[in-house]
Amino acid sequence: MKTWSVQLAEHQTQIYFGQGIGQQLGEYLPELAAKKVLVLTDTNLAPIYLQQLTQQLAALSVTVVPVIISTGESSKELATVLEVYQTLIAEKFSRQDYLLAFGGGVIGDLGGLVASTYMRGMKFIQIPTSIVAQSDSSLGGKTAIDYQHYKNLIGTFYPASKILVDPDFLKTLPAREISCGLAEVIKSLLVSPEQPLDYQLLQQSQFVTGELPSQLSKLVQQALLVKTHFVQEDFYDFKERRFLNFGHTIGHSVEALANGRLHHGEAVSIGMVTMMRALVQHQLLAPDVLNMLTQRLQQLSLPIELPDDLTHEAITQQLALDKKAVAGQIQLVLLKAPGQTYLQTMAISDFAVWLGW
Template sequence: MVIIDVHLTQKNYQIRIQSGLYHICAEQIAQVWTPRQIALITDTNVAPLYLETVESQLIQAGYQVTPIIIPAGETSKSLDQSMALYSQLAAANFTRHDGVIALGGGVVGDLAGFIASTYMRGIAFIQMPTSLLAQVDSSVGGKTALDLPAGKNLVGSFYQPDLILIDPDFLTSLDQRQLLAGYAEIVKVAALNGGTFWQQVTGIQSAHMILAQAETLIQQSVYYKAQIVMADEKESNQRQLLNYGHTIGHAVETLANGSLMHGEAVSIGLVAMQHLVEQSGLTEAHLTPVITTVLNAVGLPTDSPLLMSDRLFTQLLHDKKNQGDAINLVYLDAIGVPKIQSIPLTTLAANLFSKKTGNQPTDTLQ
């Protein structure tokens, strides 16, 4: 078992990674939680596969389990769904001494984490991510969130779990599209990190190779993100690097209205952002074709008609990273050399317009 220790100002916990880990999950959980009520939150995709195995283990270990199954999909990250969960916890007489376990992908983790962070001002929380995207990204770092009609993740909190259990065996039940969506986040982290991690992803040519190398890919991604989170838990500085590809990616994902998965939108956002900063003179790097090749090698999308949408800039205005009239853009000067640059939103708009029309930008991003 690989154990990554996370040490924060107000909390320490472990991320444990091992194939087959969900078969001994109650044993792991009993090391950090005394017997209590547990809301085991999952979705309609994951429940038929893993809920019974996890629930029966917890019951045998002395926990009182309330399984809660939400509809699969991004629409469950809503205020309406959160109100339904609060009501279920209250009806089952949950107290602040009880806990929530998220058994599922990023939607389940975001929603369950938000519920745990706000019910009775915070109850204990454990993550058991089942998708590659959740294992390498959304389960790590303590971000919880709900969506609003105006954009993704606009309501949320920073709330760290007591434990994260990552089992690569969960990935065998994913379809190829879900697997590749998670891999986009791995490519992002590898590009930020560089070195042997980047060399590894440049050699991956298929979903089969992702599965075969999943454990080491997960370990390296999680280790990198954990180091960033420990240095900057609340995203005031270095943690913003993890937003590489997300500024445009989130906007495209919202405009896609469910037709793009998060990782697919991030893949498009990685290429679009790197192309934008290179064409605008912010960096002399020529990495757009390099990153495009790595993503295209496994079949991830790297372009979209939505990049030309008149509504793209409107979505960017709702980005959480906005600071008044400016936004922090993350890009690469070289593989393994990320940079953060604050630029005026009006300048970003001019450069997006120049990309749309094919004209030269009216102002540089510098």
């Protein structure tokens, strides 16, 4: 088991990472004793885990109020936030009570937004259960919901006080979610400042979806340490934290245009490879880095080519709708070598030419 803590503005987050933690909640969450806890989870996770979670909390004399929302990104909306507020009000929650987010990134982002705004901030703990949440989204305090066609438009910065990461939860994560989560882990190890160690880890690890939690654990933990580095450097996301968005500019456009056919990690896989091919073409990146990444992504059956029915023109137009695009300009995350990432702002029209489109 590994523990570390992160100070983000006035918030301190304590992280516990290890197999079996999910079976010993009383040991890791003594502060919940005799408190009221709203457990936010989704319709996939509740049938598998809610009963054992509730039993463990009951042993601490916790009053558990479960709220089970529909699985998926479509729950990250204002109506769900209101639904959770209603329960908090009906059950007379105070600022001293807890919201426990048990689930993937959707549950963490939504739960964090509710916790940060209910009575101007109630206590907030995360138990992440997907690779995305365990390696990335649970840490760093970004909370959000989507609004109109903008993803993560409404949100706050509100770090959890504790994050309990148990890779054993990954045993029940569907294979496609494992691949998508590992696409983001690959990206984190690529941009990690811990080089050449993290690049070697990428080269030497097995990336197959049938891996046991014990084998995934090292990769997920290392990605979470990379996230720790970037959020400590740049909590409010003005510079270094943006390096974690490598591959996301094209990825977001492709994801939006694919209308649900591609999951986020799959779109990021396409986005990373498209950017790296252009960097290699402009002799800004060594081809062996591209080849290694491509192999890793393909081992996970992740797509690396733009879908046939998406034209370059449509993707370029979609880029202009990105909430980060300002006056036809877009900020790109570029890579010189593993761990050597930089930001560059370009006109969207020039970007398309740069990509060779």
